[in-house]
Amino acid sequence: MGQDTAALHTRSLSELSRGLNEGEFTSKELTEVLLQRIDDHQERLNAFITVTADNALQRADAADKARANGHSGALNGLPVVHKDLFCTQGVLTTCGSNILGNFISPYDATVVERINAAGAVMLGKTNMDEFAMGSSNETSYYGPVTNPWNEKLSPGGSSGGSAAAVAARIVPAATGTDTGGSIRQPAALTGTVGLKPTYGRVSRYGMVAFASSLDQAGVITRSAEDAALLLGVMAGYDHRDSTSVDHPVPDYVAGLSKPVKGLKIGIVRQHFDEGLDAGCEERIKVALATLKDRGAVLIEIDLPNIDLSVPTYYVVAPAECSSNLSRFDGVRFGHRADNPEDLLDMYCRSRGEGFGAEVQRRVMTGTYVLSAGYYDAYYLKAQKVRQLISQDFKKAFKNVDVIAGPTAPTTAFAIGEKTDDPITMYLNDIYTIGANLAGLPGVSVPCGFADGLPVGLQLVGPHFAEETILACAHQYQQLTDWHTQGPEDFS
Amino acid sequence: MNSNWEVVIGLEIHTQLATKSKIFSGASTAYGADPNSQACLVDLGYPGVLPVLNGEVVRMAASFGLAVNATVAPRSIFARKNYFYPDLPKGYQISQYELPIVEHGEMMIRDEDGNEKRIGITRAHLEEDAGKSVHEGFGDATGIDLNRAGTPLLEIVSEPDLRSAKQAIAYMRKIHSIVRYLGISDGNMQEGSFRCDANVSVRPREQEELGTRAELKNLNSFRFIEKAINFEINRQIEILEDGGEVIQETRLYDSTKDETRSMRSKEEANDYRYFPDPDLLPVELDEEFIEAVREALPELPDAKLARFVDQYKLKFADAEILTLSRALADYFEAVAGNTDAEPQIAANWVIGELSAALNKEGIEIGDSKIEAAALAGLLDRIADDTISGKIAKEVFEAMWSGEGTADDVIEAKGLKQITDSSAIEGIVDAVIKANPGQAAEYRGGKDKLLGFFVGQVMKETGGKANPGQVNEILKKKLLDNGPG
Numbered sequence: 001m002g003q004d005t006a007a008l009h010t011r012s013l014s015e016l017s018r019g020l021n022e023g024e025f026t027s028k029e030l031t032e033v034l035l036q037r038i039d040d041h042q043e044r045l046n047a048f049i050t051v052t053a054d055n056a057l058q059r060a061d062a063a064d065k066a067r068a069n070g071h072s073g074a075l076n077g078l079p080v081v082h083k084d085l086f087c088t089q090g091v092l093t094t095c096g097s098n099i100l101g102n103f104i105s106p107y108d109a110t111v112v113e114r115i116n117a118a119g120a121v122m123l124g125k126t127n128m129d130e131f132a133m134g135s136s137n138e139t140s141y142y143g144p145v146t147n148p149w150n151e152k153l154s155p156g157g158s159s160g161g162s163a164a165a166v167a168a169r170i171v172p173a174a175t176g177t178d179t180g181g182s183i184r185q186p187a188a189l190t191g192t193v194g195l196k197p198t199y200g201r202v203s204r205y206g207m208v209a210f211a212s213s214l215d216q217a218g219v220i221t222r223s224a225e226d227a228a229l230l231l232g233v234m235a236g237y238d239h240r241d242s243t244s245v246d247h248p249v250p251d252y253v254a255g256l257s258k259p260v261k262g263l264k265i266g267i268v269r270q271h272f273d274e275g276l277d278a279g280c281e282e283r284i285k286v287a288l289a290t291l292k293d294r295g296a297v298l299i300e301i302d303l304p305n306i307d308l309s310v311p312t313y314y315v316v317a318p319a320e321c322s323s324n325l326s327r328f329d330g331v332r333f334g335h336r337a338d339n340p341e342d343l344l345d346m347y348c349r350s351r352g353e354g355f356g357a358e359v360q361r362r363v364m365t366g367t368y369v370l371s372a373g374y375y376d377a378y379y380l381k382a383q384k385v386r387q388l389i390s391q392d393f394k395k396a397f398k399n400v401d402v403i404a405g406p407t408a409p410t411t412a413f414a415i416g417e418k419t420d421d422p423i424t425m426y427l428n429d430i431y432t433i434g435a436n437l438a439g440l441p442g443v444s445v446p447c448g449f450a451d452g453l454p455v456g457l458q459l460v461g462p463h464f465a466e467e468t469i470l471a472c473a474h475q476y477q478q479l480t481d482w483h484t485q486g487p488e489d490f491s
Numbered sequence: 492m493n494s495n496w497e498v499v500i501g502l503e504i505h506t507q508l509a510t511k512s513k514i515f516s517g518a519s520t521a522y523g524a525d526p527n528s529q530a531c532l533v534d535l536g537y538p539g540v541l542p543v544l545n546g547e548v549v550r551m552a553a554s555f556g557l558a559v560n561a562t563v564a565p566r567s568i569f570a571r572k573n574y575f576y577p578d579l580p581k582g583y584q585i586s587q588y589e590l591p592i593v594e595h596g597e598m599m600i601r602d603e604d605g606n607e608k609r610i611g612i613t614r615a616h617l618e619e620d621a622g623k624s625v626h627e628g629f630g631d632a633t634g635i636d637l638n639r640a641g642t643p644l645l646e647i648v649s650e651p652d653l654r655s656a657k658q659a660i661a662y663m664r665k666i667h668s669i670v671r672y673l674g675i676s677d678g679n680m681q682e683g684s685f686r687c688d689a690n691v692s693v694r695p696r697e698q699e700e701l702g703t704r705a706e707l708k709n710l711n712s713f714r715f716i717e718k719a720i721n722f723e724i725n726r727q728i729e730i731l732e733d734g735g736e737v738i739q740e741t742r743l744y745d746s747t748k749d750e751t752r753s754m755r756s757k758e759e760a761n762d763y764r765y766f767p768d769p770d771l772l773p774v775e776l777d778e779e780f781i782e783a784v785r786e787a788l789p790e791l792p793d794a795k796l797a798r799f800v801d802q803y804k805l806k807f808a809d810a811e812i813l814t815l816s817r818a819l820a821d822y823f824e825a826v827a828g829n830t831d832a833e834p835q836i837a838a839n840w841v842i843g844e845l846s847a848a849l850n851k852e853g854i855e856i857g858d859s860k861i862e863a864a865a866l867a868g869l870l871d872r873i874a875d876d877t878i879s880g881k882i883a884k885e886v887f888e889a890m891w892s893g894e895g896t897a898d899d900v901i902e903a904k905g906l907k908q909i910t911d912s913s914a915i916e917g918i919v920d921a922v923i924k925a926n927p928g929q930a931a932e933y934r935g936g937k938d939k940l941l942g943f944f945v946g947q948v949m950k951e952t953g954g955k956a957n958p959g960q961v962n963e964i965l966k967k968k969l970l971d972n973g974p975g
Contacts (some may be wrong), residue, residue, distance in 0.1 A: 100538065107532060109539060206539040213769035241541050244773050320769055323571050324584020327536040331635065347575055370573070370764035379766060465625045 008033050009240040010486070013078055013172040013226040020067065021075050027067075027077025031060035031121055034079050039171045041490065045168060046145050047161040050092045051063075051124040056265070059121040066119065074233055076119030079333075083123040083162050085132055086112050087206040092226045095208050096140040098129040098355025099328045099335045109206020110238045111175060111217050118233045126161030127176055130356045131325065132182050135428045136160050136418065139358040144415050147190060148487040149453055152410040155404075156186030156428075162220045163190040163404045168490040173221045179210050181432025182315050183218045183442040188407035190447045193473065193483065195227040198463050199287045199439030203238030209324040211317040212243075222483050224445065224473035228252035229468060235297055247464055255467035256474040261295030263472060266400030270306050271431060277410040277433060279450025284406050287447035287457045289379045290479055291404070291472070299400050303392045308385050309433045310426055315369050315382035316437070321359075322366025328354060361422065361437035367441075388443025390438040397462040402469055407444040407456035408429050431458060441466045445473045446482040454482075496693045496728050500653035500720060501536030504666055505621070505644045506676045507684035508551045514619050514643035515542030515585060520947040522682050530637035536580030541770050544569075548643045548724050551591045551675040552617050553784045555645060558669050558791055559612050561596030562780050569617075569771045573764045578622035578635050586646075588765040591616035592774060598669075599793065600661040602654075611650030618644050639683075645675070651690065651701065660713055663687060663816065668792050672817045682970035691723045693731065702727070703737040704819070707751055708923055723751050750879050792915035795820055803827060803834035805911055812842050818856045819846075832870035840866060844887050860891050869897035880907050882954055909956045913966065915948070918956070919964050922947045933969050941965060 008016065008030055013227035019025055035053050038349035039063040042048055049078070056079075064076035077487060087093050087105035089112075094100045108116065129139040137145040145155040148168035155164040159176030163186035168173050173328070176183040189196025195218045214401040219230045232253065237246040246296025267288065272281065292298050330336035330350030337353055340346030396403060406468040408428055417423040435442040440463060444456035456475070477483055513520055516533035533540045551729040556563040570588035596612030620642040647666060652658045667685055670676040678685045692704035708721055710716045715955055722744075725738050741760075742751040767873040771877035790798070792814045799810035799820070813823045819841070845866065849859060869886055872878050878886060878901060889900040909915060922929050922944060941962070949959050 093538070095538070095938060103538065105539075128503075205541050208538040209770075239544060242543055242770065243541075288863075319766060323573050323583050323764070323766070326575065327538070327580060329575060329577075329582060332535055332580065333575050335539065344575065367764065370766055372762045375764075375766070474961070 001227040002377050009037055009169045010491075011172065013221060013229055014222050014223070015077075016078055017075075017229075018345075020351045021072075027060040027063040027121060028057065030077070030274070031079060031123070033255060034123055037431055038165075041168055041170060044146065044151060044489075045148060045164050045170075046143050047127055047128050047165040047168070047170065048081070048124045049094055049142050051163070052091055052122055055091075056121050056123045057149045063119050063121060073117065073119030075231070077116060078120050079123050079164055080115055080120040080230075081123050081126050081162065081378050082112060083128050083159050083174065083176050085128060085177050085208050086125075086175060087208065088112050088122065091125065093125070093208070094142070095132070096130040096142060096409065097354065097356070098141040098357070099210075099351070100333075101335060103139070103205075103334050107206065110203035110240060111205065111234050114233055114236075115175070115230075121231075123171060126159070126165055127238045128161055129158035129182075130359050131208070131214075131321070132177055132179055133321070133358050133362055135181070135425055136413070137186070138415060138419055139356055140483070141356060146415065148490050149190065149412065152278055153416055153453070154189070154415050154417075156189035156408070156412065158182040158186075159220060160186050161193075162188055163192055163194065166190070166192045166220045166222060167487060169486050170249040170490075173226055175178075175217060175220060175230075175234075176220050177207055177210075177215055177217050178432075178436065179214045179216075179317060180436050183220060183341070184432050184442055184456065184458060185429060187220050187410050187444040188446075188458070189412040189454065190222050191454030191456075191482065191485070191487075192222055193224055193227050193454075194218065194444045195230060195231060195466070195470070196435065196442050197235065197443045197466055198245075199436075200243055201247070201441070201464065201466065202234045203236075203241040205238055205240040205435040209320075209354050211320040212324060213320060214313075216316060216436070224252065224443070224470050224477055225256060227443065228256055228470045231470075235466075245464075250467055250468055250476055252467060253387060256471050258467070258475075259295070260291055260470040260472055260475045261403065263291070263296045263468075264400045265291060265296050265298050265472075266301040267298055268303050268405050269300055270303055271331065271368065271405040273429065274408050275427070276406055277450065280344035280406055280408070280410060280455050283448040283450055284457055285457040287476065288404060289481075291476060294475065294479065296472075301396045301400060301403065303389070303396060303434065304389045305385065305392050306434050309389055309437055310430055312382045312385045312428060312437060313429070313433045314365070317380050318362040318366030318387060319370050319382075320366065320380050322363045322370065325355075325359070325363055331352070347408065358422070389434060393434070393440060393462075395436045401461070402465070403460045403474055405458055408432070411450050411453035411455060425472070435460050439463065441469055443469045443473050445476055447476075447480070448482055448483075495696060496731070497696045497698075498654055498683060498724050499651045499692050499694065499704075500655075500659050501651035501690040502647075502649045502653065502659055502663060503688045503690070504649075505686050505688075506646040506666075506670050506678070508548050508643040509674065509676050510545055510547045510551070510643055512545060512658070513584060513641035514545050514548050514617065515660070516641055518641065520642050525955060526636035527635070527638060530622075530640055534637055534641040536579065536582070542585060542768075543645065544771060544774070548617055548645075549592070549776070550672070551643075552615060552645055553776065553781060554673050554788060555615055555647070555670065555675060556593035556596060557781070557785050557788060558673055559593075559596035559598055561593045561612060561615070563776060563784075563860055564590060564592050564594060564774075565776055566590065567592040567774045569768045569774070570765045571768045572618075572881050574761045576621065577633065578624045578637065578640070580622065580637060580640055584619060584621060585768055585771070587616035590773075590949055592610065595801050598662060598665055600658060601667055602661075602754035603657055608652075608658070610652045610658075613648045613650050615645055615647045618646060619769060620644050635957055645670075653690075656717045656721055659689060659720055660717050663713065663716065668817075672789055672790075680711050680713075683711060687716065689716065689720055689723075691720055691727070693724060693727045697927050702731075703739050705737065706737070706741045707742055707744055707753070708754065713748050715744060718749055719748075722749060727753065737848060746919070758948070797924060799823075803838070805835055805838050809835070809838045809842055813838060822859070822863050826870070829864050829867035830870040830874065832874040834866075836870060836873070837867070839872060840887075844884060848887075848891055850902075860893065861887070865896055875909060876957060877901060878906055878908050879954070879958055882908065887896045906955060910953055910960060912960065915952075915956055915960055915964055916968070917943075918948055919961070919968050920953050922951065923968060930969060941969075946971070
C-alpha cells in the first residue's frame with residue numbers, strides 16, 4: 001500500500017472517492033499523507049493559517065468506521081480545506097486579519113456544516129487576503145501566499161491559499177469565496193478550476209461578510225467534476241440566509257455528460273479590446289476554437305456597460321464592507337487595544353491595529369460613498385449602473401447559453417509588483433466582477449500556459465445555470481489535459 | 492402659556508412589539524432575564540451571522556397601519572443605520588428608511604376645548620432595539636447587556652400637528668390604547684415597551700415657517716412627557732423673548748430635576764449613512780395578506796366608544812374612559828350584560844369604585860379581585876332595592892377583601908335594606924319625638940331641616956332604611972304630627 005499512497009495527492013476528489021469505496025486505502029492513510037504534504041510545503045507556500053491535524057485524524061477515523069458500518073456520505077473520508085473566512089466551530093477563524101487573530105468561532109458556517117455532514121475531513125484553514133479584500137493574497141496579516149508555479153509570484157486572491165493548496169497537489173479541493181473574482185482569478189493564476197455559483201445558490205451563513213450583495217461561496221478543485229461533486233453538497237436553501245434561494249439542486253455530476261455540440265457560446269467583444277495580455281489572448285482563442293471544433297457555436301456579443309463594472313464594484317463593495325466591518329469594534333470579540341483611554345480611543349486603536357491598509361482604504365472609501373451628500377452621486381448611481389450591467393447580461397443570455405472569455409488579463413504577477421498601485425490591482429478583476437454584480441455563476445478552467453504560467457478560461461452562465469457551465473468545463477477537460485499538469489516542484 | 496407663541500410638537504413613539512422572539516433572531520424577548528442570557532449569536536453580531544425577519548412583526552405593523560387608516564406598503568425595505576456604540580453590536584441598527592411599512596395614517600384626538608382634531612401619522616417603521624449600557628457596578632468600565640438587542644420596535648412618527656403638551660398626551664394615550672387593543676404591544680412604560688421622543692418648537696403666531704426644534708429624548712411616562720414638553724416650551728419662549736436663538740439639538744429630560752439639558756447639537760449629530768440592508772429581502776405584501784389582517788382587526792377604541800354611547804346610552808365622557816383600555820371595556824360589557832341595573836350604573840361602578848380599588852393596589856383590570864359577574868350580582872341587589880347605593884359600597888369593600896359574593900356579604904352582615912313601612916314609621920315617630928324643636932322649625936318653613944331628620948333616621952337604622960321611603964314618610968309625619 002505504501003507505493004500507492006505515495007501518489008494519492010495527485011488524485012482528484014472523484015478518484016479518491018473511488019479508491020476509498022474500493023478499499024484501496026483508508027481515509028486515515030489519505031489524511032496522514034496530505035497532512036504531511038501540508039507540513040512539507042507550508043514554509044514555501046504559506047497556504048495555511050491553521051492546520052487541524054488532530055481533528056482531521058479523528059474525523060478520518062470516524063469516516064472509516066462509518067464506511068465499515070455501511071454509512072457513507074457523498075464526501076465520506078474525503079479531504080477538504082476551508083478558506084479562513086468560513087466559521088468553523090472550535091477552530092480559529094481569522095479572515096486573514098489581525099483583528100480576528102484570537103477568534104475561535106463558536107459555530108459552523110452552513111457550508112462547513114453541510115460538507116461535514118457529507119463526511120468530509122477538514123485538514124485546515126487557508127490563507128487569504130484580509131477579509132477577502134485583495135487580488136494577490138498580499139493583504140493577509142499572516143503573510144502572502146506564493147504561487148506554486150513560481151515562488152516569486154502571487155497566486156492571486158483573495159482565495160489564494162485555497163488555490164495554491166489545490167494547485168500544489170496538497171489537497172484535491174478547497175472552499176473559497178468570490179466577491180469580485182476571488183475564486184476564479186486565483187484559479188486562473190494557479191491552473192485550477194474555480195467555481196463561483198449563482199448568488200443565493202449557496203448559503204452565506206457563517207461566511208464572514210465582505211460585501212453581502214456580492215459574496216458567494218464556491219470551490220477550487222482541479223477538475224470540473226470535483227467542483228460539481230462539492231457544489232452538490234454545498235448548494236441549497238438555508239433558512240438562516242434570507243438571500244439564499246429555494247431552487248432545486250440538480251445532480252451536478254450527472255449533468256456533466258451534456259455535450260458541447262450546439263452550445264451557443266457568447267464572446268464578449270469588449271474582452272478583447274485592450275489590456276489583455278497577448279499570450280493569454282492566444283490561449284483563450286485556442287480554447288474557444290477547441291470548443292468550436294466539438295460543435296459549439298461561437299457568437300460575438302456586446303456587453304455595452306461592462307467597462308463600468310470595476311468602478312461600480314469599487315463603490316458598492318466598499319460601501320457594504322464599511323458597514324459589515326463595523327462589528328469589529330473590540331467590544332465583544334477579536335482584537336482590543338491595550339489600556340484604552342476612553343471609548344473613542346478603544347475603537348480607533350482596536351480597529352487601527354486590527355485592520356491592515358487595504359481594509360482601511362475600503363472602509364474609508366465605503367464610508368465616504370454612503371455619506372450624506374455623496375450617497376446619490378456614488379452609491380445610488382453605482383446601483384443604477386449595476387442594474388444596467390445586469391440587464392446587459394440578461395439580454396445577452398437571450399441569444400447564448402454561456403459567455404466565454406479570459407478570467408484575468410494576465411498570468412500571475414510578481415509579489416510586490418502592484419501593491420503600491422491599488423487601481424492596477426483592482427483592474428485584475430476586470431473580467432470577473434461583472435458576474436458578481438449580476439449575481440451570475442462563473443467558472444475558470446485551466447486552458448494552457450503563457451510563458452510557462454497557467455491561463456484560465458472563464459465561462460459565465462445565466463442564473464442557476466451551474467450545470468451548463470460545469471458541463472462545458474468538464475467537456476473541455478475531456479479534450480485537454482491542462483488540469484492534469486501540475487507545477488514541477490510539487491509533483 | 493404665552494399666547495404670542497404657537498407651540499408645534501411632533502412625536503416619535505417607540506412601541507415594543509409583543510413577539511415571543513426577536514425581530515431577526517430566535518432569542519426570547521422576555522423582560523428581566525439575567526444580563527446577556529437572551530442574546531444569541533445573531534443578537535451579538537458575531538462574524539458571519541445573518542438576520543432572518545420574524546414574520547409576526549410584519550403582521551403586527553400591518554395591523555397598526557390599518558387601524559390608523561394608513562397605507563400598508565406593498566413593498567418595504569430594511570435599511571442599515573450606521574453608528575458606533577458599545578451596545579449596538581453590529582455597528583448598525585437594522586431599521587427602515589426610505590420605504591417604511593406604514594405611511595400616511597391619521598388619528599383623531601380631542602383638543603383642550605373638547606373638539607375633534609386630526610393628527611397625521613407620517614409613517615411607522617420596523618426596527619430592532621439596541622442593547623443596554625450599564626454604568627453602575629463596573630468601576631471605570633461599562634457593562635453591556637444585549638438582552639434587549641434585536642427586540643422588535645415599531646416607531647410611529649406623527650406629523651408636527653400637536654399644539655400643546657396636553658394634545659401630545661392625548662395623542663400618545665390614543666396610540667397607547669390602539670396598540671394594546673391590537674394586542675401588538677403590552678405598552679408597559681416602566682419596562683420601556685412604550686416610550687417617545689418629542690420634537691418641540693415654538694413660532695410667533697401667524698408665522699408659517701416652523702421654529703427651530705429641539706428633540707427631547709428619554710420620555711417614558713405620560714407625566715414626564717407633559718412636564719418635559721412644558722419645560723421645553725417655556726425654555727424656548729424665554730430664549731426667543733430675550734432675543735436669542737433656539738439651536739437645533741437633542742435634549743435629555745431629567746425627571747429628578749424636572750428640566751431638559753443638551754445632549755448633542757446638530758453639528759455633533761451622526762451621519763447615519765443609511766443604505767438598504769443587503770442581507771434582507773424587500774418585504775412584499777399582497778392584497779390577500781393585507782385583507783386577512785384587516786379582517787382580523789378587533790373593534791377599535793373609537794368604534795367601541797360610539798357603540799357604548801349608542802347601545803348602552805352612556806355619557807360620552809364615561810364611554811371614553813371605559814374604551815381607553817380594551818380590557819376595561821370588556822369588563823364593563825361583562826358587568827352590564829349580567830345585571831338588571833342600568834348600564835350607566837354599571838359604568839359608574841366600574842369607573843368609580845372598581846377603578847379606585849385597582850389604582851389603590853396598583854393592579855390591572857385583569858387582576859381585579861372582583862370578577863365582572865360578581866360586580867353584576869352586587870348591582871342587581873341595588874336594582875332590586877335589597878340594599879342602598881351607600882350600603883353597596885360597604886358590600887363592595889367586603890367583596891374586594893374576599894368575603895364572598897354580594898349576597899354572602901349582605902346576609903353575613905345583615906345589611907338587607909329596611910323597606911317595611913311600619914318599621915320605618917316607628918323610627919320616624921321616635922326621631923320626631925326626640926327632636927321637637929327642629930320639628931317645629933321645619934314646620935315653620937325651614938325645609939332644609941329635612942336632611943337632618945333623614946340623617947337621624949339613617950343613623951338609627953344603621954343606614955339600612957330605604958332612603959326614598961324615609962323621605963316620603965318623614966315629610967308626611969312632620970306635617971301630620973303638627974300641633975293643632
